[in-house]
Structure formats: C-alpha cells, structure tokens
Amino acid sequence: MSRLNQRQSAPSSRSHRTSRRERTLAIEPLESRQLLSVVGAQPELRTAPAITAQPPDALQTAAEVVGAGVLSQSSLAVPPLSSNPDATAKIYLDFDGHFESTWGTYSGISTPVFSLDSDLTSFSTSEIAAINQIWARVSEDYAPFDIDVTTIEPASFADKMGLRVSIGGNGSWYGSAGGVAYVGSFTNYIVNTVYIFPQQLANSAKYIAEASSHESGHAFGLRHQSRYDANGTKTEEYHTGDGDWAPIMGTSYYKTRTTWHNGTSTIAATIYQDDMAVISNTTNGFGYRADDHGNASKPTPLVFSGNTATASGIIEKMDDQDAFSFSTTGGSVTITQNVAAIGANLDSTLELRTATGTIIASANPSTSYGATITASLAAGDYTIVTASAGQYGSVGQYTVTVNASTAPANQVPQAADATFSIAENAAVGTPVGTVTATDADSPAQTLAYTITAGNNAGVFAINSASGEITVANNSALDYEATSKYTLTVEVTDNGTPNLSDTATITVNVTDVNETPLLADATFSVAENAAVGTPVGTLTAADPDRPAQTLSYAITAGNPSGVFAIDSASGEITVADNATLDYKATSQYVLTVQVTDNGTPNLSDTGTVTINVTNINQAPVLADATFSLPEDAAIGTPVGTLAATDPDRPAQTLTYAITAGNGAGVFAINSASGQITVASNSTLDYETISQYVLTVQVADDGTPSLSDTATVTINLADVNEAPVLADATFSLPENAAVGTPVGTLTATDPDRPAQTLRYAITAGNPSGVFAINSASGEITVADNSTLDYKATGQYVLTVQVSDNGAPSLSDTAAVTVDVAPMNRPPQIVTVGEHWAVKGEQLSFVVSAFDPDVPQQTLRYSLEPGAPAGAAIDPVTGLFSWTPDSSAEARSYTVDICVTDNGTPPLADVVKMAINVAEPLGAADSRSLLDVPAAESHWYALSTVREGFLTAEAAYAGTGSVSMAIYDDQGQPLASSTGSAGLARIDIPAAAGEAFYVKVATTASAVDLSLANLVSQAGGTLAVFGTGADDAFTFDASGRRISINGLVYQFTAAEATNVTFDGGPGNNAATLKGTADSETAKLYPGRADLQGAGYEVHVVNTASITFDGNGGADQAYLNDSDGDDTFVARLGDCMLSGVSSAGIGYSSRALNVARVNALGKAGGRDVAEFHEFAGSTFVRRGSFANLSGNGVFYEGKFFEETLLVTLAAPDDPGGSGGKTKTPPGKSQTLTAAEIALIDQAIVEGAPGAAKALDRDGEAACPPGLLRMATARVFAELGRSA
Known part of the structure; x- marks a missing residue:
C-alpha cells in the first residue's frame, strides 16, 4: 500500500492521548464568543510528555538550522526571526523572560529566561540552535495563516493583534504541566499570553515547539482533538495519532509529522472541530495568507541563473495549487520539490505539464513528503504544478528547484x-x-x-x-x-x-480643496415678528471628504440690519423689527455668501428672498339678552347676533356657541348669527330658568381671529303636570279594616309646588281599599273579601291632580300583594350517620319552608349535643370530630331549623350518629373484648381482595347480634348468635372500608376480625398475621382454618389452596383423604398433590402431613445444616437447623411410603425405631436405609452420619434404657444381628469407628461387620 493510500485509509476522526490535562475556562468562543467571568475558572493546560527513555535529540546545530533557511545569530542574544513580517497579527516567541501582574485568576507570574544550561546571562550555541528550531517548527505550523511568527517583540498585544508565547522555567507557580493557556484569550479580555515550561518538556526543542503551537491554538479558540469508541465514550482526551502522524491539538510529542486536524473534539463525540477553519475565522481576524503563486492558468515564470531556477512558496489550503512556467531549448530537466527541513506539515505532489495542460510526469512518493521529476524535454514551454497530497492539514512551505541541461533561450523579464x-x-x-x-x-x-x-x-x-x-x-x-x-x-x-x-x-x-455649493432660497416672516424670530436656515454642500467647516454671511440686501445670519448654522433670524412693515416693504432679497476653511478658502453665494406677510385683525361681538317660554317648540327663534370686522374689505364671519349650552338646547346659524331652540326636552323653567351662552365669531383671515360675547336667555314659567310613580305594597290576608297598606307621594315640577289630590279610579272591586285624597295613604276599607287564595294580588289605578290653570294630572299602577299566614319549616330526614374517633364527620342538613315565597331559615343544635359538635346556622353544615376518649357507641343529636316568619316557627328532628373505634387495616385476626350488655362500633379496612370475616364468641346467657356496614353506613350483612357464636363472611376488595357493630345482652363477647383469605380463579389464598399462626387443611371435608377461624369450600370454588405464613413461628397441618396423595416437604415449605386439589405452603417452620389412609407418599427433604430423621411406624419426622440458623420440622403421619433425603450437607442423624428386617447399604459417601415403607437416603459428610436401628424391645432404642458407657464394647447377640437382613459397606477406608453419642469405641479393621458396627453404633457395641 502506498503512503498516500495509508493516509487516506486513516480514520477521519482521530483522538489524542491524555497527555495534556485541560482545566476549562468559562469562555466558549466557538459557540457564543461571549466574554464570561473567569473567577474560579481554570485555564487549559498541556502536560509534559511521559518520558520513559531519553528523547531524541531535538537540538539541531546552528548550521543545520541555517541550512533550512533560518538566520544564523550570535550566541549572545535572541536571533531576530520573522516568518511573515508584513502580517498585522503576531505570535511572539518570548525567550527573554517575562513578568505578568495578572493573568486570569493568577497574579505575579514570573517566567525566567529560556535556558538549557542554567546560565541566564547569555544564550549558548545550543540554545540559539534550539530557538531557531522552535521558531522554524511553529512557523511551519502557522505558515498557511496571515500571521507572523517572530522573536521580535511587537508594538501591541491588543486583542487580534499580538499573542505572547512565554517560554521558560518549570511552571512551578501552576503545577506539573508542559504548557497552559486560556481558550479564546486572543479575542477576549484575558491577557494575550500563553505559557510553555521547557523544564517540564525535557528541554526538547521539538517538544517545546509542539507545546507552543498547541497552546497558541487554544488562544485562537481551539479545543482538544479527542477519540471516542462506537458508543460515544471518550477513550482519549488527547488524540494520539496514527503511524508517524498526530494532530497538533492532540498528543504530538512522539510523532515525526504533526498537522492541524478536522475530527471529534473534546466536547462530545458528535461535535467535530475543523482546526484551520477555527483559526482563520473572523473572530480571530487574520484569516489565511494571500495566495503567493497562481495556478496552472496563471503560472509564475521561473527566473534562471545559468541552468538553475529556484522558487519558494506556501500551500495555504489543501486545494491550493501553485504553478511555475519555464521555457527550454530541449534536453534533460530535473525538478525537485522540498518541504520544510524541520517539522514539515506539507505532504506534496508534483506535476510537469505542457503549456496546453497535458501532464507529462507526476510524483507522489510514499517514502518522502517532497517529490522529484526527471524528464527529457523537447524545446518549448512547460508548467510545473505543486500541490498538497490532499490530507487534512497537509499544508506548508516548499521550495521548487529546476536544473536544466541547457540554459533557456529566453528569460522572463x-x-x-x-x-x-x-x-x-x-x-x-x-x-x-x-x-x-x-x-x-x-x-x-x-x-x-x-x-x-x-x-x-x-x-x-x-x-x-x-x-x-x-x-x-x-x-x-x-x-x-x-x-x-x-x-x-x-x-x-x-x-x-x-x-x-x-x-x-x-x-x-x-485630495484638493473644492468650492462649497449654496442654493437660492425663499422664506416668509410676519410683519409683527419679534426680534430673534427664526426666518429660515441655509444649508450649503461641500464636495470635499471629509466635509470642511463652512461659515455664512449676509453680503447685500439687508438695509437697516433687519436680518442676521448665524455664521456656523446658516440660520436667518429677525435682528431689528422696527422697520419690519408689510405696507412699507413687502419683500427683501438678500445675498448670502458661504466660505469653507480649505487652502485656499473657497466660497459661493446664494439669493435669499424673504416675503413679509400682512397681519389680520379680530372681529368685534357685543353681549345680548333674550327670553322665551319653557314650552317653546323646536326651531323657535330666540334672537340674532351681529358682529363687526375692522378689516377692509370686511372678511367673512362665522358664529358658534362654545359654552353654556348643556344638552344642546340651542343652536346658532353660523352665517347669520340667529339663535333657535334645538332640543326642548330639557327646556324646563323649574330646572334651569336662565341660560348664559358663550358665542364666538371668527373671521377667515390668515391667521383666523375671533371674539366672544355673553348671551343671556331667560325662560318664562308654564304650568306642568304632576308625576306619580307606580308602587307595590303587601299585607297579610287577615289584615283588619283600617290597616295601612302604603302611601303614594307624587311630585309637582312647578315652583312653588301646587296642591295635589289623590283618587282610586280603577281595580278596586267591592271597595276593598280606600285612599286619603290629601295624603295619598291607602288603607283596608272592607276585609270581608280579603283572601289570599281568592285574590292574591290587586292592581289599582290611582290618579293625582294639581290645582293649576288648567288643572293637570297623572296616573300610576299600584300593586297590592296579599300574603298568606306563616307556616313552620320542615327538616328533610337526615337518617343515620357514622363517625370514626379522631376523624371529622361533616354533612349538610337540608330543610325547606312551605311559605311562598320561602323565608330565611337558620339552623341550630338543641342542648345535649356531644361536646365539639356544631352546625353552620346559614348553610346547615354539621361537623363533629369525636376525640379518642369518646365511647364507641350511638349518639342522638337534636337538630333545629327556625324561619324568620311572624311569629318565627321551628322544626326539630333527632339524628343518630354511630361513633366507631378505628382499627385500621384488618390484615390479621383482631381479638377484641366487648363488655357484657353493651353495643360497640368499629371502623376498619381490608388490605387485600378476599373475605372479611367477623366472628363473635360468647359464653353464658344472653344473646349477641352483629352487623357489617359499608363506608356509607349501608348494611351489608348481619348475624344473630346461636350456640355461643355469631359469624359473618363477606367478599371484600383491597382497601375497602367497613363498619362493624356488635351488641350483647348479658354476656361478654370476644370479637375476631380477619382479612386473611382470598379467592380468585379457583385458588384459595390464606395469609399469616405476622405473628405465630396455625393453619390446617382437611381435604376430606374441604375445610381450612387459620388461627381457629374455619372456612368451608367446595371443589367448584377452589382446587388450589395456598398458605403464606409470613414472619413468625408458623405451623401447618395438611390432612389428606383416604385416596392416594403425594406430599413434598422442605424446610419452611410444602407441596401436597391429591385427586382434584393441590396445596402449597411457604414461610412455615413446622409442617405436618397426615396421609389419612391410602397409598400416600411423603418426601422429606433436609437442610444444609445438622438434621435428624426419626422414623417410627406411622410417624416420621425430619428436623434441624439450616446453616443460616433457621429451624424447621417436617412430619409425615399415616403415610404408606416415606422418602427421607439427607443430601444437603451437615452432620445428619438417622434413627429407625420399631422396625424389623431393615436394609442398610453404603457406597462411598452415600448410604441408603430402608424398612417397612420408610426409605432414607443420606450422604456422609466427614464421616458424621449416625444411624440407629432398634427393635421394639431394644433397650438402647426407643425403650430409653441406658446405653453402654464410653470406652466399653459389647458383643452383638444373634437376635440383634437378625434385625438386619443385609448390611454392605463398599470402599470404607482404614479402620472403622463405632460412633455413639457418648463417645467412641475402636472397631477392628477389615471386618464385613464394620457396617453392622456402624449401624449399631448408638448401642456402643462392636460386631
């Protein structure tokens, strides 16, 4: 695989070894760039590399450094080095020592001079070489960016300007660290300094340079490059790299090649950090270095010196291409591209192309970061293209050298x-x-x-x-x-x-000074304007940038100095108004000059026209008085106003009422000034006899002027009708003749008021009512027909008349309601209520009143109510909280309701309140004593779905009755005792609340309450009380009992019965039928399987199975402790204590076959009593013992199994005869040996021991009867 392919196959998200510890500063420049407080915060630090062996010598000689293009300097001073002198931003590598008074939360920081030999007075040759190498490596790391890595102290360390890398000492003021920096300090208020501690870095120039680039990266906002596993768990805080490569923001000490990286940051597995994008962002302000050479479309011509041409440059970005062109007359050409000699980041590729772009040759070697091409070329033009191999961070400095066999025919100017x-x-x-x-x-x-x-x-x-x-x-x-x-x-x-x-x-x-420009302007001013009145402002324009200072002056057209101008603002104001007269001069034309302060001064003039405006004069309006009757119709003329105007020609006048015209009674004609009635609804002499209006007259001058006058209007009185309001009265149907019903009072708007007379004109059949004509009082005149049921309401028409001229009148409807006699209120039946001691009882008593309408009712309690009982007199809310000392019995409370009739009437009812003793949850059987001849109440709730059982037992004379109620007091079930017992079983849901009442006549009662049995899906579940419980199951009678409470059930109701004893020393007896059953008994639990039923018992120490006849089988299983199995005819028991200290007993009675198992461990004992013809077999550590339907299978643990066989008349068996003392031996009799049909011991090692419970007796080895001796060990005899 080529080196390129290897790099491409490396994971894109590399992590870093945790060799630099980070203390987080409360500044997140990558997110918000918000400057937060750093109080209590810790800067990021870079720990020293873990050096287990001497690191490679990183201090190259001065000659080597010079050979790489670095300046050679004297050993007496720091060499002045600069990677990008024209750049504004600086990274200053400070080797001279430094003091910082405050750095974040730290103060008084002193950094000593960089030294490898403890001589702080001058730099040695080795130290100068180290400084050159550190500078060269850091310069290569920051070569793509427009920032200068320098050893020359810059003029400013302001944000975005300068970053100091203080290099020296061991950082003892901070702790064990290779370097330390605040994240984002280059752009926030933290001092722009990072610290490198060479003595923590083995004084290695490479390590110091790596730490310098790393900590500077933090200052520019970078976090660590980290590694995570597939689950997103951080495995490396510092990415340790792959092969010979590591990221600068990871652990780069131990790699030959280090670069910037785009991978998962320390923040989270899902957050990637693009190092170069963060460094070059606008926050830091310096960005990428400008491209120094064009691409293939615009190559840089190479300049040859003889047959050789050399050019250098920087690949700033992974997609950057630098191209160079040259011409040749033909021959061999060797092109060599070298990357930086120290700490190269760039892995380069090289191409040779024709002038038309055809690639002739290319190089991308896998064994070096530079490249070389050798080719034989024909005469012509060629282009060299150098670029990054493409991996992220593969950028940096390079040099291209061309050696041609013949000099070019022509060289580029x-x-x-x-x-x-x-x-x-x-x-x-x-x-x-x-x-x-x-x-x-x-x-x-x-x-x-x-x-x-x-x-x-x-x-x-x-x-x-x-x-x-x-x-x-x-x-x-x-x-x-x-x-x-x-x-x-x-x-x-x-x-x-x-x-x-x-x-x-x-x-x-x-720049050259240019003339300002002033435009002409026109303004106006009133002839009566005061001195200082603004007229207008001139604004000149100056084309110079920045604009110069302008000054203004009036140079002509201002006789008598009427106007002035502000030389700075250009504002014109009135300076002298003595001659400002429209009739004398209606217009001024001023010449204004504006001058700048340039060299020379330049000026412009403008014409300013000021028009003087004429002044308007106000019209004159005289006061006036008019009169009209109060009943005047709408539109009735009141009077006309006439104003005068001194202006010539006279202006148009407009009239308006501006005040005194409440409710809009009057209107005025705006043109003629005539006043008329506009609204006569409020025109009333008795209310307002005089109106005083304010009338305004305004002209149409500019501005409009006005005058006001007072207009008085007097009203004349006119007779008005009286006013009588409707009324409603009431009286009882048994009112006597002469009884007052009510009095009417009419009003007369006239002043003074006139005499009024009243009369009933309608609605009074049979003359039931009469009215006093003068006072208006209505009384009963004839009560013979006054009956609520016959006529419940009378509607009378009453007329009132005044004595005016003419006489005027009004009528009103008078309603007389006949009221029936008062009737007593009635309380709705309140019934019986239940209360619990210590809990509040509250309910609302309701009552109604038969009267129409209903009267107001009030509630109260009659004397004898329980202490603390109360009732709200208005709402009828009854409340009482019986205290703990109250008797649990029934109380009677008398409740009274009273109306507010005449006379008041009342109703009283008796209410029973049953106070119950709170028992809480009936999870267990509650035994309560009810004294003789008393009634007691109890409140309880269930804990599980099943049955609530109440059982009252009594002895002696008398009777007992018992009842259960729900939580609303509704009866559910009752029982009257017979034969000394009363019992109720009812189904209950979990958490259901009940009341229980027990009443006796002569005998005391023991009351039991239990919620221990539940039935669901064919299963009958029985629960213990938490104390010592006794449970029995009888399969023949389909009957269970728990602590004496017996429950009967049918096969249809349940085929599965469970008992959970819970805590306590519990006992269970399981009795089978005459059929065959199988019982399996374990320590603390048992399972019984019969025909059509099964029983399961848990958490029970003592369990007995009674087979009750039939071919039954019982399995008795031991514990892991010391257990004893005792077998007698019809009665077998296995008991013991487990290794956890828990005792148990499992017993089988009347069972055809008993299988006992002693395999769980411990020092077990097996005793067979009253058996004849038994069999004992031992094979290795296992022993089988059987006889008469009893089978025992045990295991020897440390030779501790003790077996006893005894005949019915055996003196050492169940007969209790004293056994042989220790150390004695007896010879077995023939009768005793006959008890055993077969005894076999297989593989018994060494000499056997006859063990008994009193001691040991030696038994000769090698005898078959060893087994017999062991079987009869309890007798203390040898066989």
Whole structure:
C-alpha cells in the first residue's frame, strides 16, 4: 500500500492521548464568543510528555538550522526571526523572560529566561540552535495563516493583534504541566499570553515547539482533538495519532509529522472541530495568507541563473495549487520539490505539464513528503504544478528547484511593483510615475508596457516603450469618488518566445480643496415678528471628504440690519423689527455668501428672498339678552347676533356657541348669527330658568381671529303636570279594616309646588281599599273579601291632580300583594350517620319552608349535643370530630331549623350518629373484648381482595347480634348468635372500608376480625398475621382454618389452596383423604398433590402431613445444616437447623411410603425405631436405609452420619434404657444381628469407628461387620 493510500485509509476522526490535562475556562468562543467571568475558572493546560527513555535529540546545530533557511545569530542574544513580517497579527516567541501582574485568576507570574544550561546571562550555541528550531517548527505550523511568527517583540498585544508565547522555567507557580493557556484569550479580555515550561518538556526543542503551537491554538479558540469508541465514550482526551502522524491539538510529542486536524473534539463525540477553519475565522481576524503563486492558468515564470531556477512558496489550503512556467531549448530537466527541513506539515505532489495542460510526469512518493521529476524535454514551454497530497492539514512551505541541461533561450523579464500619487485636479497628460522592469537576457531585450487591469474609465495611459504612466481622462479623477487605483501593468520582451511579467501599480489620488455649493432660497416672516424670530436656515454642500467647516454671511440686501445670519448654522433670524412693515416693504432679497476653511478658502453665494406677510385683525361681538317660554317648540327663534370686522374689505364671519349650552338646547346659524331652540326636552323653567351662552365669531383671515360675547336667555314659567310613580305594597290576608297598606307621594315640577289630590279610579272591586285624597295613604276599607287564595294580588289605578290653570294630572299602577299566614319549616330526614374517633364527620342538613315565597331559615343544635359538635346556622353544615376518649357507641343529636316568619316557627328532628373505634387495616385476626350488655362500633379496612370475616364468641346467657356496614353506613350483612357464636363472611376488595357493630345482652363477647383469605380463579389464598399462626387443611371435608377461624369450600370454588405464613413461628397441618396423595416437604415449605386439589405452603417452620389412609407418599427433604430423621411406624419426622440458623420440622403421619433425603450437607442423624428386617447399604459417601415403607437416603459428610436401628424391645432404642458407657464394647447377640437382613459397606477406608453419642469405641479393621458396627453404633457395641 502506498503512503498516500495509508493516509487516506486513516480514520477521519482521530483522538489524542491524555497527555495534556485541560482545566476549562468559562469562555466558549466557538459557540457564543461571549466574554464570561473567569473567577474560579481554570485555564487549559498541556502536560509534559511521559518520558520513559531519553528523547531524541531535538537540538539541531546552528548550521543545520541555517541550512533550512533560518538566520544564523550570535550566541549572545535572541536571533531576530520573522516568518511573515508584513502580517498585522503576531505570535511572539518570548525567550527573554517575562513578568505578568495578572493573568486570569493568577497574579505575579514570573517566567525566567529560556535556558538549557542554567546560565541566564547569555544564550549558548545550543540554545540559539534550539530557538531557531522552535521558531522554524511553529512557523511551519502557522505558515498557511496571515500571521507572523517572530522573536521580535511587537508594538501591541491588543486583542487580534499580538499573542505572547512565554517560554521558560518549570511552571512551578501552576503545577506539573508542559504548557497552559486560556481558550479564546486572543479575542477576549484575558491577557494575550500563553505559557510553555521547557523544564517540564525535557528541554526538547521539538517538544517545546509542539507545546507552543498547541497552546497558541487554544488562544485562537481551539479545543482538544479527542477519540471516542462506537458508543460515544471518550477513550482519549488527547488524540494520539496514527503511524508517524498526530494532530497538533492532540498528543504530538512522539510523532515525526504533526498537522492541524478536522475530527471529534473534546466536547462530545458528535461535535467535530475543523482546526484551520477555527483559526482563520473572523473572530480571530487574520484569516489565511494571500495566495503567493497562481495556478496552472496563471503560472509564475521561473527566473534562471545559468541552468538553475529556484522558487519558494506556501500551500495555504489543501486545494491550493501553485504553478511555475519555464521555457527550454530541449534536453534533460530535473525538478525537485522540498518541504520544510524541520517539522514539515506539507505532504506534496508534483506535476510537469505542457503549456496546453497535458501532464507529462507526476510524483507522489510514499517514502518522502517532497517529490522529484526527471524528464527529457523537447524545446518549448512547460508548467510545473505543486500541490498538497490532499490530507487534512497537509499544508506548508516548499521550495521548487529546476536544473536544466541547457540554459533557456529566453528569460522572463521582471517588473517591480510601485506606488505613485496624483492630485485629483491634475490635467490630462500630467505624469504619474514610471514602471521599471529588468531583463536577465544578455544583451537585454526590448520591453513593451501595457495596462491590463484596474484602469476604470481609462483614467491613465502608459508609454509602451518607457513605462511612463500619465493622466489620460481627468473627468473621472475625483478623490471623493475613488481615492486609490490599483493597476496591473504587463511588461513583455521581444524574445522567442515572448515572455512577460506583471506588476501591481498603486496610484493614490490626493485630495484638493473644492468650492462649497449654496442654493437660492425663499422664506416668509410676519410683519409683527419679534426680534430673534427664526426666518429660515441655509444649508450649503461641500464636495470635499471629509466635509470642511463652512461659515455664512449676509453680503447685500439687508438695509437697516433687519436680518442676521448665524455664521456656523446658516440660520436667518429677525435682528431689528422696527422697520419690519408689510405696507412699507413687502419683500427683501438678500445675498448670502458661504466660505469653507480649505487652502485656499473657497466660497459661493446664494439669493435669499424673504416675503413679509400682512397681519389680520379680530372681529368685534357685543353681549345680548333674550327670553322665551319653557314650552317653546323646536326651531323657535330666540334672537340674532351681529358682529363687526375692522378689516377692509370686511372678511367673512362665522358664529358658534362654545359654552353654556348643556344638552344642546340651542343652536346658532353660523352665517347669520340667529339663535333657535334645538332640543326642548330639557327646556324646563323649574330646572334651569336662565341660560348664559358663550358665542364666538371668527373671521377667515390668515391667521383666523375671533371674539366672544355673553348671551343671556331667560325662560318664562308654564304650568306642568304632576308625576306619580307606580308602587307595590303587601299585607297579610287577615289584615283588619283600617290597616295601612302604603302611601303614594307624587311630585309637582312647578315652583312653588301646587296642591295635589289623590283618587282610586280603577281595580278596586267591592271597595276593598280606600285612599286619603290629601295624603295619598291607602288603607283596608272592607276585609270581608280579603283572601289570599281568592285574590292574591290587586292592581289599582290611582290618579293625582294639581290645582293649576288648567288643572293637570297623572296616573300610576299600584300593586297590592296579599300574603298568606306563616307556616313552620320542615327538616328533610337526615337518617343515620357514622363517625370514626379522631376523624371529622361533616354533612349538610337540608330543610325547606312551605311559605311562598320561602323565608330565611337558620339552623341550630338543641342542648345535649356531644361536646365539639356544631352546625353552620346559614348553610346547615354539621361537623363533629369525636376525640379518642369518646365511647364507641350511638349518639342522638337534636337538630333545629327556625324561619324568620311572624311569629318565627321551628322544626326539630333527632339524628343518630354511630361513633366507631378505628382499627385500621384488618390484615390479621383482631381479638377484641366487648363488655357484657353493651353495643360497640368499629371502623376498619381490608388490605387485600378476599373475605372479611367477623366472628363473635360468647359464653353464658344472653344473646349477641352483629352487623357489617359499608363506608356509607349501608348494611351489608348481619348475624344473630346461636350456640355461643355469631359469624359473618363477606367478599371484600383491597382497601375497602367497613363498619362493624356488635351488641350483647348479658354476656361478654370476644370479637375476631380477619382479612386473611382470598379467592380468585379457583385458588384459595390464606395469609399469616405476622405473628405465630396455625393453619390446617382437611381435604376430606374441604375445610381450612387459620388461627381457629374455619372456612368451608367446595371443589367448584377452589382446587388450589395456598398458605403464606409470613414472619413468625408458623405451623401447618395438611390432612389428606383416604385416596392416594403425594406430599413434598422442605424446610419452611410444602407441596401436597391429591385427586382434584393441590396445596402449597411457604414461610412455615413446622409442617405436618397426615396421609389419612391410602397409598400416600411423603418426601422429606433436609437442610444444609445438622438434621435428624426419626422414623417410627406411622410417624416420621425430619428436623434441624439450616446453616443460616433457621429451624424447621417436617412430619409425615399415616403415610404408606416415606422418602427421607439427607443430601444437603451437615452432620445428619438417622434413627429407625420399631422396625424389623431393615436394609442398610453404603457406597462411598452415600448410604441408603430402608424398612417397612420408610426409605432414607443420606450422604456422609466427614464421616458424621449416625444411624440407629432398634427393635421394639431394644433397650438402647426407643425403650430409653441406658446405653453402654464410653470406652466399653459389647458383643452383638444373634437376635440383634437378625434385625438386619443385609448390611454392605463398599470402599470404607482404614479402620472403622463405632460412633455413639457418648463417645467412641475402636472397631477392628477389615471386618464385613464394620457396617453392622456402624449401624449399631448408638448401642456402643462392636460386631
């Protein structure tokens, strides 16, 4: 694979080894470029490389550096080096030591002079070589950008101007780091300094240069290039690179080639950082370096010295191409392209093309970054194209050298750039300057000059022979329009072939003062204008840029000094109004001069016409008085006003009412001045007897002037009708004759008021009512027909009349409502309510009033209500919270409601409130004592879906009744005790609330409440209480019990029964049928399988299975602790304690076959009692023991299995006879041996031991009866 292919196959997102630790500054220039506070923030730092062996010698000799194109300097001072002197932005490599008073959150930072030998007074040859190499490497890294890497201290370190790289010391003020920088400090308020600590970098010039480029990158806004795995997890904070390459913003110490990179940044796996784009962005301000050579379409001609031509340049971007052209008379040509000798970033390609663009040869070697082409060429023109190999960051400096076997027939002339200047008012033909060019041919050839670009409007011309530039068209020569021209001048020789070069000629146009311009103007001013009145402002225009200062002056047309002008602003004002008279002079024509402050002063004049305007005089209007009756019709004339106008000719006058015309009573003719009635609805003598109007008269002069007059209008009184309002009254249907009903009061608008008379004119059949004609009082006149049910309402017509001339009247409708007698209110049945101790009971008592309309009701509690009980008198809201000391019984509360009738009436009802004892959740069986001859209430809730069981047991005389209610107090079930027991079972949902009532007559009651059984999907689930519970299951009777509570069920209701004892020392008894069942008992749990049912028990220490006859089987399984299996006819038990310390017992009664398993571990014991004809077999560590339907299979753990076989009359067995003392031995009798049909021991190692529970007795080895001895070990005998 070629080197190019290897580079192309490298991943695009490389990461960096974590050899530079970053402390994040609170500045994110890549995102918002917002300058945030750095208080408490930490700068990014670059740690020293991990050096496990001596690093390669990076300090090249001075001669080597000079050979790479770096200046050789004295060992006594820092060499003055500069990579791009014309660039505005600078990277200053500071080797002289530096002090910084404040840097971010740090202060008083001293950097010592760069030193490799601890001599801080001068630089040695090695130190100068190191400085040259550091500068060369950093210059190569920043070669693509328009920034100068220099050792010459710049004039400014302002943002976007200068960055100091302070190189020296070990950075002890900061810690262990190779370098440190604030991200984005080149453009924010942090001091533009980064620090490099050579002593942390093994004083290696390469390491110092790598750190300098890296930390400078941070100052320009770069973060680290990092690596991530497929899951997005960061695996390298610092990208360590691939092969011989690493990114500058990763770990580049150990690689021969380092470049900028476009890959995943330290921020996140999904965020890429394009290093070169960040450095060159507008935030930093310097961008890329200008392209120094054209591409193949415009190559740079090579200049030969003899047979050799050399050119150098920079590939600024990956897509940049630099091209060079040359001519040859034919022969061999060798073209060599070299990259930077130290720290090259550029991997280059080289092409040789014909003048028409055909590629003749190319080079892109895989073993070097430069390239060489050797070719034999025919005579002609050729182009060399050099470019980047294409990888990201493959940019930098290069040198191209051409060695030809024969010198070129013709060499390119060389034209020099130049800058000239010309005044903007230069005449046509004025010389501008002469372009100079040289020709290397000998003898020199004839050169011809032409302007090829930048000569807009043909402003300039050039002498083709001499190169002199002159003004050709001065009409467009204007400093304010174009202050600089950039011309491209081509110089061409007359060789074969013709060769040419171009030069950039800058012509700066110099400014020349130009005359300001002042336009004529016309203004007007009133003849009575006061002194200082503004007339108008003149504004002159100055074509100069920047515009000059202008001054204004009146030079003519201003007799008597009537006007003045502000010399700076050009504002004209009235200076003397004594002679300002329209009749004397109606117009002034002024001459105004404006002068600039140029050299020389130039001026312009303008004509200003000022027209004097005539003054209008106000008309005169006299006051007037008129009268009219208050009942005048609309349009009735009131009077006419006549104003006078002193102007001649008299002007047109307009009249208007401006004040005193409330409600628009009057109108005025605007032309004639006649006043008429406009609205008579409010024309009322009694309300307003006189109107005083303000009338304005205005002329039509300019400006319009006016006068006002007061017009008085007196109203004459006219008789008016009285006014009587409708009214409504009420009286009870049993009102007596003479009872007042109500009084009417009419109003008379006349002043003074007239005498009024009242009369009922309609609506009074049978003369029920009468009215007092003078006072207007209505009374009952005849109550014989006053009946609410017959006539609930009377509507009377009443007339009131005045004594005016003529007499006037008004009528009104008077409604008399007949009210029925008051009736008592009624309380709606409140029923029975339930309360719980400590919980508030509240409900609303409702009542209604039969009266129409209903009266206002108020609620109250009668004496004897429980302490703390209350009722809202308005809403009827009853509330009571029984305290914990209250009795759990029924209380009676009397509730009263009263109306506000006359007289007030009331209703009282009795309400029962049952107070219950709170029991909480009925998860377990609750045992409560109910005293004799009492009633008690209880409140509880269930914890699971299943059954709520209430059982009341009593002894003695009397009776007991029990009932369960829902949480609304509705009855669900009840029971009356018989035979000393009352019981209720009801289904319940989880969390359902209930009330329970128990009442006794003579005997005390033990009340049990439980929620331990649930039934769902054919499964009956039983739960323990958390204490010591006893559970039984009887398959024959389909019956279970828990702690004495018995439940009966059918096969249709459940075929599966479970019991979970939970915490506590629980016991379970499982009784089978006469059929065959299988029971499997384990420590703490059991499974029973029968015909049509199964039972599962968990969390139960003691479990007993009673087979109850039939071919039953029981499996008893041991624990991993020390267990004991005791077998007797019909009764087998396996018990013990597990290694966790949990005890258990598993018992099988009346079972045809018992299988006991002792395989889980521990020191187990097996005892067979009352058996004859048993079998014991041992094979290795396993033992099988059986007899009479009992089977035991165990495993020897450390030879600790103890087996006992005893006959019914065995004195060492169940008979309890004292066993043989320790150390004694007995000989087995024939009867005892006959107890065992077969005893086999296979592979028993060594001497056997007859073990008993009191000690040990030796048994001779090699005897078959060893097994028998072990079987009878408990008897202490040998066999």
